[in-house]
Structure formats: C-alpha cells, structure tokens
Amino acid sequence: MTDVSEKLLIVEDLSTTFATAGGPLPAVANISFDLGRNETIGIVGESGSGKTVLSRTIMGLQPRTNVSVTGSVLLDGNEMVGASEDFKRRLWGTEVAMVFQDPMTSLNPVMRIGKQIDEALRVRLGMSKQDAKARAIELLELVGIPSPVQRYKAYPGQLSGGMRQRVVIAIALACSPKLLMADEPTTGLDVTIQAQILNLLDELKERLHMSVVLVTHDLGVVATRTSRIVVMYAGRIVEIGATRDVFANHRMPYTRALLESSPKVSNASHTRLITIPGRPPNLLKLTQGCSFAPRCSYATDKCHQERPELQAADQPGHSFACWNPLPTTRGDSAT
Amino acid sequence: MLELEEMALVERPEKKKPLGPLFWLCVGWIALNIFGAIFANVLPLQNPLYQNYSAINVGPSLHHIFGTDDIGRDIFSRIVYGSRVSIAVGFGSMVIGFGIGAPLGMLAAYRRGRFDTILTTFMYILLAFPAIIATIAVLSFWTPRSVFKIILVIGLASVPLVYRVIRTATLSVATKDYVIAAKVQGAKDRRILMKELLPNIAPIGISFLLIGIATVIALEGTLAFLGLSVTTPTPSWGNMINESRTVLQQNPWLAIFPSLALCLFLLSLNFIGDRLRSHFDVTEVKL
Numbered sequence: 001m002t003d004v005s006e007k008l009l010i011v012e013d014l015s016t017t018f019a020t021a022g023g024p025l026p027a028v029a030n031i032s033f034d035l036g037r038n039e040t041i042g043i044v045g046e047s048g049s050g051k052t053v054l055s056r057t058i059m060g061l062q063p064r065t066n067v068s069v070t071g072s073v074l075l076d077g078n079e080m081v082g083a084s085e086d087f088k089r090r091l092w093g094t095e096v097a098m099v100f101q102d103p104m105t106s107l108n109p110v111m112r113i114g115k116q117i118d119e120a121l122r123v124r125l126g127m128s129k130q131d132a133k134a135r136a137i138e139l140l141e142l143v144g145i146p147s148p149v150q151r152y153k154a155y156p157g158q159l160s161g162g163m164r165q166r167v168v169i170a171i172a173l174a175c176s177p178k179l180l181m182a183d184e185p186t187t188g189l190d191v192t193i194q195a196q197i198l199n200l201l202d203e204l205k206e207r208l209h210m211s212v213v214l215v216t217h218d219l220g221v222v223a224t225r226t227s228r229i230v231v232m233y234a235g236r237i238v239e240i241g242a243t244r245d246v247f248a249n250h251r252m253p254y255t256r257a258l259l260e261s262s263p264k265v266s267n268a269s270h271t272r273l274i275t276i277p278g279r280p281p282n283l284l285k286l287t288q289g290c291s292f293a294p295r296c297s298y299a300t301d302k303c304h305q306e307r308p309e310l311q312a313a314d315q316p317g318h319s320f321a322c323w324n325p326l327p328t329t330r331g332d333s334a335t
Numbered sequence: 336m337l338e339l340e341e342m343a344l345v346e347r348p349e350k351k352k353p354l355g356p357l358f359w360l361c362v363g364w365i366a367l368n369i370f371g372a373i374f375a376n377v378l379p380l381q382n383p384l385y386q387n388y389s390a391i392n393v394g395p396s397l398h399h400i401f402g403t404d405d406i407g408r409d410i411f412s413r414i415v416y417g418s419r420v421s422i423a424v425g426f427g428s429m430v431i432g433f434g435i436g437a438p439l440g441m442l443a444a445y446r447r448g449r450f451d452t453i454l455t456t457f458m459y460i461l462l463a464f465p466a467i468i469a470t471i472a473v474l475s476f477w478t479p480r481s482v483f484k485i486i487l488v489i490g491l492a493s494v495p496l497v498y499r500v501i502r503t504a505t506l507s508v509a510t511k512d513y514v515i516a517a518k519v520q521g522a523k524d525r526r527i528l529m530k531e532l533l534p535n536i537a538p539i540g541i542s543f544l545l546i547g548i549a550t551v552i553a554l555e556g557t558l559a560f561l562g563l564s565v566t567t568p569t570p571s572w573g574n575m576i577n578e579s580r581t582v583l584q585q586n587p588w589l590a591i592f593p594s595l596a597l598c599l600f601l602l603s604l605n606f607i608g609d610r611l612r613s614h615f616d617v618t619e620v621k622l
Contacts, residue, residue: 029351059519065447065448075607089521089523092518092520096519098519100514100515106513108517108534109530109617110617119520120521122523124521168516171516171520174520175521192566
C-alpha cells in the first residue's frame with residue numbers, strides 16, 4: 001500500500017445506516033477506496049444507490065439524529081467520522097468543498113453573488129473587505145463569468161443556470177480546498193452547458209492541484225474525466241478500478257448493464273436503449289445474497305443466497321463483487 | 336455570440352418600479368396617526384374627557400368637526416387620543432410576540448432534535464387553548480387595566496402563533512441547499528441564522544407582523560367592546576366603537592368615525608407591507 005501522506009482521501013469500511021420506522025436502512029455499506037492528490041475519481045450508480053449519502057458522509061454532513069456512521073474517512077490525515085462540528089467546520093471550505101447538484105437552490109436568493117463569495121474569504125481567511133472583493137472578482141473571472149465586476153453585484157435570480165453553477169464553483173473554490181466534492185454538478189443544466197461546466201472543473205483541477213470526487217449517474221461524464229471509477233449498487237461498491245479497465249474489462253453484469261443503457265454516438269439512429277429491468281432494491285428488505293441478483297440475467301442460486309465480496313481482477317487496482325463475472329477476454333483491446 | 340451574451344448579461348439594470356403615490360399616501364397617513372398619538376396633548380385639541388352637556392350627540396360641525404358623543408365629548412379629539420392606546424397595543428404586543436416567538440421559532444427549526452420537539456409540543460398545547468379566552472380571563476382579574484398590561488397579555492398570547500409561522504418558514508428555508516452550502520464553507524450557526532435564514536424568511540415575517548398588528552388592534556377593540564380594555568374614560572378606538580353601540584340610532588357618527596380611523600390605519604399598514612415586500616423582492620427575475 002502507498003504511504004498515508006500521498007493519499008488525500010482514504011475511506012475505509014465506511015457505513016452509514018439510518019434508523020427509520022421500518023428498521024435500520026443501510027444507505028452506504030462497507031465502502032473502501034482512496035484518492036490521490038490531483039486525481040479525479042468518479043462515483044457512478046443509478047438513483048438511490050447511495051452516491052449522495054456517500055459523498056455527504058465523506059464530508060461529514062449527516063443529520064443530527066437517527067444515523068450511525070462507522071468506519072473511517074481520513075481526509076488529509078484528519079478523521080472525519082465522529083469528529084465534532086467545530087473540527088469539521090475548520091476543514092470545510094479549506095480542505096474540502098462541495099459543488100451541489102442544483103444551482104437553482106444552492107445560492108442564497110437574497111444575497112448578491114459577490115457577497116456570497118467574499119463572505120467565506122473574509123470570515124475564513126480573514127481578508128479585508130477590499131482584498132476579498134478583488135479576490136471574489138478574480139474567482140468569478142476564473143470560472144469564466146463575463147464582466148465579473150458587474151456580475152459581482154448581481155443577485156442569483158439575474159443569472160442563468162450555467163452562470164449560477166459557475167458561481168457555485170467559485171464559492172467552493174474560494175478557500176482553495178484540496179478536495180472538491182461534485183455531487184452531480186451538471187444534472188440541472190442543459191447538455192451544452194454540462195460540457196462547459198465539466199471542462200471547467202477539469203481545467204480548474206489541473207490549475208489549482210485539487211482532487212475531485214465526481215458523483216454522477218452519467219457514465220459519459222466520467223469516461224474521459226476520471227482516472228478511476230467506483231460503481232455503486234444498493235449502497236455497496238460492486239466494481240472499482242481504473243476508468244479504462246472498468247469500461248473495457250468490466251466483470252460485474254451491473255456495470256455492463258449501466259454501460260449498455262447509455263446512448264452512444266456510434267449507434268444507428270432510432271436504436272432502442274437497453275434498460276435494466278426492475279428497480280433498485282428496497283434497502284430495508286435486503287436479502288442475504290447479491291443485491292443485484294433479482295435483476296441480473298446471470299444470477300444463479302448462489303447469487304441469491306450469498307453476498308459476493310470484492311475480489312481482485314486481472315488488472316491492478318481493479319476489483320468486482322460477483323459470483324459469475326463476465327469473461328475477461330471480452331473487449332480486451334485496452335490492455 | 337459572446338458579445339450578444341454579454342450584452343444580455345450586462346445591460347440588465349436593476350430598474351425598480353417606483354413605489355407610487357398611493358404608497359406614499361399610506362405612509363403619510365400612518366405618520367400622521369403616529370404624530371397625532373405622540374403629540375396629542377400639545378396639539379390644539381379639545382379635552383377628550385370634557386363633557387359639554389349643551390352639545391350632546393351633535394353631528395359634525397365647525398366647532399366639533401366629527402361631532403360629539405352621548406355625553407358631549409369631542410369625537411375628533413377622542414379619536415386622536417384613542418390612537419395612542421390602539422397604536423401602542425398594536426405595535427407593543429407584536430414587539431413582545433415577535434421578540435419571543437421569532438427567535439425561538441428560528442432556533443427550533445434550525446436546531447431540530449429534542450429542543451424542537453419539546454418546544455413545539457409546548458407551543459401547540461398553548462395554541463390548542465383559545466387565546467381570546469385566556470386573554471379575557473387574565474384581564475378580568477388583573478385590574479386596574481393599563482395599556483402596559485394589555486400589551487403584555489396580548490403579546491404573550493401571540494407568541495405561539497408567531498412561533499408557529501416563523502418555525503414553519505424557517506424549516507422550508509433551512510433544508511435548502513444554500514444553507515448546507517454555507518455550512519460546508521465553514522459558516523458558524525449564528526452566521527447561518529442571521530445571514531442565510533433571516534433574510535429569506537423576512538418577507539413572510541414582515542407580512543405576518545403587519546397582519547398581526549392589524550389583528551391586535553382589532554382585538555383590542557374586541558376587548559374594549561367587552562369592557563376589558565383600558566379603564567374608561569380613557570378613549571381607544573375599540574372602546575369608542577363599544578360605547579357607540581347604545582346610541583347607534585341617534586348618533587351613527589360615533590360609530591362611523593372611530594371605525595373609519597381603525598379601518599384606514601389597518602388598510603394603510605397592509606398596503607405598505609405589500610408594496611415593500613414586492614419592492615425589495617430580489618428573487619423574482621425582472622426583465
């Protein structure tokens with residue numbers, strides 16, 4: 001294993017369980033992965049697979065009650081699980097920042113955007129009013145907002161969705177965090193704007209030497225912009241590995257199903273997209289076996305009775321959880 | 336392409352509609368009322384308690400512009416003096432109600448957990464008990480009734496109502512992403528309460544405050560009508576309306592003028608509140 005200091009984020013055996021009226025709900029179970037500096041990792045999975053809960057747990061953002069978190073999240077050497085609010089507050093903004101899903105609701109509608117950016121600068125970094133304003137305008141320029149001096153005084157309601165998401169990113173970048181959590185940063189945006197925002201994130205990552213956790217349900221988003229991918233299903237990792245390996249040599253049928261259900265440019269027009277039959281399982285009624293078994297065409301009796309653990313694949317760093325993995329010879333061009 | 340976009344973005348001045356003459360008329364009217372209430376004993380008014388038995392139940396005239404009541408007191412002067420009680424009760428009790436109810440409501444909605452559960456249950460129990468009966472009960476025994484006591488009782492009775500409205504408003508804001516966003520930027524609780532939550536619930540709070548003032552002034556009238564407001568002969572708009580009831584046939588002016596004063600005051604207040612809200616609303620996109 002690599003030295004602790006080399007990895008920015010080490011998640012180990014992380015579980016988040018909500019206490020609900022129907023019993024314990026394991027939204028995230030036994031997740032382990034790590035993230036190097038200046039690396040982008042993608043977390044993919046369909047709705048309800050626990051992506052958002054995972055990213056919030058890594059941030060240390062849980063409701064105050066009815067939740068138990070076990071395991072460990074080491075963020076640049078700081079343990080986030082079980083840390084006090086005060087401790088986490090010191091890390092938020094400077095160590096880790098978050099870009100939210102919907103730019104329409106992640107800006108305060110009654111505060112000028114400039115003020116929303118320079119508040120953090122003044123409170124957290126102790127900048128003077130003039131310095132903070134100058135820096136805020138710099139940040140607006142950095143995220144590609146035209147005429148930032150005028151925009152500094154705008155209210156969120158005066159900006160378009162894409163512009164707002166740029167502002168959200170500028171706010172997240174204000175205190176130069178080492179890790180940026182982007183929870184579906186493009187879901188609320190037009191396709192053309194999506195590409196712009198993702199390219200912007202990529203560019204900023206390089207320029208500011210950040211690491212990025214990109215949470216998404218869109219495999220097209222992670223394909224070219226991440227070095228590794230975590231595939232989640234029902235709160236667990238079902239496949240993890242280098243992006244190239246996951247795309248070309250995936251072993252888990254769920255990963256294949258996800259890949260097949262995203263449209264490709266090479267498809268003939270009017271090709272019907274392949275869908276995954278059934279729905280994600282009810283996390284309150286998980287069975288003994290593999291959570292994906294009920295929807296999986298390769299499932300055997302064993303799949304229904306025993307949960308597969310993550311096992312190493314041929315490529316280093318690539319592992320999957322499946323009793324009947326897809327053959328490796330398939331699509332081996334990448335290796 | 337970019338030029339076009341820039342033009343569209345840059346040249347969108349924050350041009351605000353002027354508040355309009357009606358707004359200023361209402362402000363003027365409220366100011367006049369408050370001015371009258373404060374300087375009633377300096378202004379050249381007739382003594383509101385002086386009973387002129389040679390002019391009973393006379394209609395509006397040059398000497399008594401609003402006429403006199405059934406024991407010969409000048410109605411105009413009594414309305415001006417009466418505004419003191421009405422306005423003091425209206426604003427005073429809302430200061431108490433919001434002073435206690437609003438911070439508790441915001442805190443409960445932001446903190447959640449046991450604090451919220453206990454406080455909210457307690458407030459809902461209070462709400463289940465009709466406030467008017469509690470007010471009547473307390474004021475019946477707590478004599479002699481003064482403006483201060485009435486303000487205190489109505490103010491305290493309004494706390495659960497204010498609490499409920501502010502708590503609900505805060506709840507809907509506190510779960511918004513921008514509050515979490517502020518939190519993960521390292522903002523402290525007090526900052527989130529003051530900078531993120533307060534400005535966003537302010538429009539609801541102000542609307543409710545103005546409706547509250549109006550309701551309380553009317554409630555003071557109700558109490559006066561029951562003889563539970565300030566002890567006579569001190570006039571208030573409410574007890575003037577109450578006294579007019581016995582002589583409604585002979586002298587309708589006695590009911591009309593204080594009702595008109597009450598009505599115009601409340602109308603102006605509500606209109607001002609409404610205009611201010613839409614004037615300072617930055618969440619609506621203005622194109």
